[in-house]
Amino acid sequence: xxxxxxxxxxxxxxxxxxxxxxxxxxxxxxxxxxxxxxxxxxxxxxxxxxxxxxxxxxxxxxxxxxxxxxxxxxxxxxxxxxxxxxxxxxxxxxxxxxxxxxxxxxxxxxxxxxxxxxxxxxxxxxxxxxxxxxxxxxxxxxxxxxxxxxxxxxxxxxxxxxxxxxxxxxxxxxxxxxxxxxxxxxxxxxxxxxxxxxxxxxxxxxxxxxxxxxxxxxxxxxxxxxxxxxxxxxxxxxxxxxxxxxxxxxxxxxxxxxxxxxxxxxxxxxxxxxxxxxxx
Amino acid sequence: xxxxxxxxxxxxxxxxxxxxxxxxxxxxxxxxxxxxxxxxxxxxxxxxxxxxxxxxxxxxxxxxxxxxxxxxxxxxxxxxxxxxxxxxxxxxxxxxxxxxxxxxxxxxxxxxxxxxxxxxxxxxxxxxxxxxxxxxxxxxxxxxxxxxxxxxxxxxxxxxxxxxxxxxxxxxxxxxxxxxxxxxxxxxxxxxxxxxxxxxxxxxxxxxxxxxxxxxxxxxxxxxxxxxxxxxxxxxxxxxxxxxxxxxxxxxxxxxxxxxxxxxxxxxxxxxxxxxxxxxxxxxxxxxxxxxxxxxxxxxxxxxxxxxxxxxxxxxxxxxxxxxxxxxxxxxxxxxxxxxxxxxxxxxxxxxxxxxxxxxxxxxxxxxxxxxxxxxxxxxxxxxxxxxxxxxxxxxxxxxxxxxxxxxxxxxxxxxxxxxxxxxxxxxxxxxxxxxxxxxxxxxxxxxxxxxxxxxxxxxx
Numbered sequence: 001x002x003x004x005x006x007x008x009x010x011x012x013x014x015x016x017x018x019x020x021x022x023x024x025x026x027x028x029x030x031x032x033x034x035x036x037x038x039x040x041x042x043x044x045x046x047x048x049x050x051x052x053x054x055x056x057x058x059x060x061x062x063x064x065x066x067x068x069x070x071x072x073x074x075x076x077x078x079x080x081x082x083x084x085x086x087x088x089x090x091x092x093x094x095x096x097x098x099x100x101x102x103x104x105x106x107x108x109x110x111x112x113x114x115x116x117x118x119x120x121x122x123x124x125x126x127x128x129x130x131x132x133x134x135x136x137x138x139x140x141x142x143x144x145x146x147x148x149x150x151x152x153x154x155x156x157x158x159x160x161x162x163x164x165x166x167x168x169x170x171x172x173x174x175x176x177x178x179x180x181x182x183x184x185x186x187x188x189x190x191x192x193x194x195x196x197x198x199x200x201x202x203x204x205x206x207x208x209x210x211x212x213x214x215x216x217x218x219x220x221x222x223x224x225x226x227x228x229x230x231x232x233x234x235x236x237x238x239x240x241x242x243x244x245x246x247x248x249x250x251x252x253x254x255x256x257x258x259x260x261x262x263x264x265x266x267x268x269x270x271x272x273x274x275x276x277x278x279x280x
Numbered sequence: 281x282x283x284x285x286x287x288x289x290x291x292x293x294x295x296x297x298x299x300x301x302x303x304x305x306x307x308x309x310x311x312x313x314x315x316x317x318x319x320x321x322x323x324x325x326x327x328x329x330x331x332x333x334x335x336x337x338x339x340x341x342x343x344x345x346x347x348x349x350x351x352x353x354x355x356x357x358x359x360x361x362x363x364x365x366x367x368x369x370x371x372x373x374x375x376x377x378x379x380x381x382x383x384x385x386x387x388x389x390x391x392x393x394x395x396x397x398x399x400x401x402x403x404x405x406x407x408x409x410x411x412x413x414x415x416x417x418x419x420x421x422x423x424x425x426x427x428x429x430x431x432x433x434x435x436x437x438x439x440x441x442x443x444x445x446x447x448x449x450x451x452x453x454x455x456x457x458x459x460x461x462x463x464x465x466x467x468x469x470x471x472x473x474x475x476x477x478x479x480x481x482x483x484x485x486x487x488x489x490x491x492x493x494x495x496x497x498x499x500x501x502x503x504x505x506x507x508x509x510x511x512x513x514x515x516x517x518x519x520x521x522x523x524x525x526x527x528x529x530x531x532x533x534x535x536x537x538x539x540x541x542x543x544x545x546x547x548x549x550x551x552x553x554x555x556x557x558x559x560x561x562x563x564x565x566x567x568x569x570x571x572x573x574x575x576x577x578x579x580x581x582x583x584x585x586x587x588x589x590x591x592x593x594x595x596x597x598x599x600x601x602x603x604x605x606x607x608x609x610x611x612x613x614x615x616x617x618x619x620x621x622x623x624x625x626x627x628x629x630x631x632x633x634x635x636x637x638x639x640x641x642x643x644x645x646x647x648x649x650x651x652x653x654x655x656x657x658x659x660x661x662x663x664x665x666x667x668x669x670x671x672x673x674x675x676x677x678x679x680x681x682x683x684x685x686x687x688x689x690x691x692x693x694x695x696x697x698x699x700x701x702x703x704x705x706x707x708x709x710x711x712x713x714x715x716x717x718x719x720x721x722x723x724x725x726x727x728x729x730x731x732x733x734x735x736x737x738x739x740x741x
Contacts, residue, residue: 023497026496041551043554044554068553084489086453220540222536237675266553
């Protein structure tokens with residue numbers, strides 16, 4: 001069993017937990033993920049590693065409550081145990097490029113942070129652009145500032161930072177002549193798609209971190225397949241990082257919606273049950 | 281005097297129209313009386329050809345003689361000398377191309393039902409509660425096994441029996457490998473798999489789940505931690521697709537994904553948090569056991585099911601019983617057909633599979649007649665689900681994180697006659713070496729490797 005050592009609520013739907021998982025912690029690197037099951041009958045759900053401490057044997061993940069499984073996960077507190085926690089999985093991010101722009105969208109920032117930190121620790125020049133819908137959803141602001149040479153905060157409604165999309169800020173930087181060797185975009189598929197469309201115009205290499213539906217996560221089921229450069233690739237063993245200019249985002253977006261109805265139904269059900277339990 | 285009845289005693293089964301509404305086991309097993317009668321069909325011939333047909337060389341006529349005497353415990357002891365997982369093999373081995381294909385009774389009439397008898401003996405002992413095996417005297421050596429599927433379990437069982445301290449590292453949350461995620465409940469009940477695994481635990485085998493060798497730790501690190509030999513039974517790996525236009529559509533699955541959702545995650549249950557599509561019309565591509573399993577799972581979810589296979593019935597590689605059961609369950613075989621494209625609707629979901637008719641030409645490298653497409657013969661099958669069961673390619677994780685492991689053109693690990701890889705102390709077997717094959721051949725390889733590891737380590741000692 002894997003004990004939850006620390007739990008922090010970052011915003012109303014985003015939670016950070018640190019878990020006792022020595023095997024997963026030992027070699028965990030930025031860009032890799034774990035698969036967990038909250039309980040014995042649970043679904044296998046992948047989460048990107050937000051931080052790992054090999055000495056303490058802990059792995060930190062940040063998740064957004066979007067469905068039944070994450071809703072149940074949120075019901076667990078410090079001291080509770082997860083049934084399963086396997087990893088690290090996938091290939092670590094490549095920390096190459098002197099001047100990088102790291103873009104995080106929403107809860108994707110949780111994944112962008114360790115990548116920003118890895119570049120920062122390697123002595124690279126790091127610009128981060130993070131975007132949220134509004135000020136209530138902002139997470140990890142201090143953490144990002146600590147590992148960024150320059151930090152830009154954007155919001156859809158202008159309630160915090162600058163009003164506008166992350167792509168607007170990126171475009172501004174490019175047009176102002178900032179030297180950018182590489183862009184790394186992590187967030188909703190639609191955001192990554194538009195970042196890639198923009199950087200393609202300027203021929204700036206761009207890496208995206210893909211987060212498709214997975215079952216086993218170890219290279220067996222092929223559920224996480226993507227079309228990259230016209231070829232079928234598996235996010236769990238070939239990724240999760242891919243050359244963003246080669247990813248077919250439209251098919252990825254379609255595939256991610258495969259179980260929407262069931263997910264919605266189960267989420268409602270989980271909320272109903274958990275609310276009742278919490279109300280007892 | 282042997283029972284000279286020409287045919288095997290039939291296996292009692294759940295009726296097809298009932299069983300497609302549940303996931304309970306299809307074949308119900310012999311009663312003690314039937315088992316004794318069937319065992320009496322064995323001539324106990326001198327040259328025992330059946331043993332040569334068994335990848336783990338079970339002393340077949342000896343155990344059958346015990347069954348004929350009604351001494352089922354004695355029969356079990358004989359099977360256990362060479363096989364660690366009889367309840368499983370009795371159910372999933374392709375006996376018709378192994379032991380039973382060599383049976384003298386098969387020359388005129390049907391061979392002795394060796395598989396059914398093996399299953400009977402194992403089930404009898406399990407139901408009786410066979411008692412815990414005695415832990416052997418430890419010999420002070422440590423061996424690591426990568427992967428808790430058939431190859432790994434059989435290697436672990438044999439090594440533990442010889443006194444080795446064995447740790448099995450498994451990437452998934454449950455040990456069993458393909459026995460858990462691949463083969464469905466109605467063909468191999470999961471409680472039986474877990475029972476066989478608990479017997480290995482009683483022997484002292486330790487299982488570490490959620491441990492991805494190559495990522496959590498490398499083989500190198502395991503060896504530095506004191507494991508003197510490592511057996512790699514990491515299994516088949518990534519599913520193959522055909523690179524057809526439309527394969528990325530929703531509703532197209534690998535058999536591994538569909539089966540993993542159904543079996544390992546029990547998505548057929550209403551209360552399962554893991555979703556699975558409940559298709560109306562399914563096209564399964566392929567003709568092996570995996571294709572049959574996927575088709576029969578889809579059937580149990582209420583779908584009309586087509587199996588599209590590019591050769592004819594004669595070349596169908598699946599176990600005979602599975603094909604018969606699939607046909608009885610109303611699965612439609614579209615033989616000598618091959619898919620060429622997948623068509624979808626405006627929501628990105630499959631709505632039809634375009635196929636082309638095939639004919640058989642000259643034999644190819646595999647010795648089977650090569651299927652050739654008939655020009656202009658394409659046609660559509662309306663379907664909202666397509667399952668690709670056309671094999672797998674090895675997972676690159678272990679070879680890419682372990683120095684000195686050589687692989688063949690297909691990416692399978694190369695081993696010598698003792699199942700040792702190109703790196704001393706590292707052995708391998710099962711699908712990781714052979715590509716997709718059978719449970720029993722994987723178990724045979726695990727067994728062989730265990731013997732070779734024993735020889736190598738004791739020589740060093």
